[in-house]
Amino acid sequence: MGAFVHNAEIGLRRETHGFIGAEAKDLEMRILILDRNKDYGALLGDLLEMSCESSSLEILHAHSMEEVILSINALNINFAVIEPEVPQGEGMSPIKIVKDHKPNVHVAAVHMSERNPCLPGCRARCLVDGATWHFESPREVNEVIQVIKFCIHFDV
Numbered sequence: 001m002g003a004f005v006h007n008a009e010i011g012l013r014r015e016t017h018g019f020i021g022a023e024a025k026d027l028e029m030r031i032l033i034l035d036r037n038k039d040y041g042a043l044l045g046d047l048l049e050m051s052c053e054s055s056s057l058e059i060l061h062a063h064s065m066e067e068v069i070l071s072i073n074a075l076n077i078n079f080a081v082i083e084p085e086v087p088q089g090e091g092m093s094p095i096k097i098v099k100d101h102k103p104n105v106h107v108a109a110v111h112m113s114e115r116n117p118c119l120p121g122c123r124a125r126c127l128v129d130g131a132t133w134h135f136e137s138p139r140e141v142n143e144v145i146q147v148i149k150f151c152i153h154f155d156v
Helices: 038-051 065-074 094-101 122-129 138-153
Strands: 003-007 012-017 029-034 057-062 079-082 106-110 133-135
Parallel strands (some): 079 106, 106 133
């Protein structure tokens, strides 16, 4: 399991894996998970820890657009896992907000609730907003992890 630390400066819960005591410059990957379902985000973080044990990574959990904006302005994010249905800030999609602030960040749009299925046109909308990948169900968690491992391995 990763260690949880609270960053008072930006108010985010941060989970570090293989990173404790290391300098930020030694970090290989910083991942932001934006979702309404805290259990799914925690599960995804734990699965990433088990799958990427040789890599130094930090996982940030955000549950609102305000937390996303704070994190992308204060930290160097490499990868974002975003639930497209999170309430949007000022009418903009969370994917578009991340891509506007950090154009080089890879974004995986993941529907994290079986009760809120991917609606028609969602995939196209997510890709237009800047998502690199789109996953229609939380059951695709293995595919999400494989994409992140690919990005870590090939430093993309």
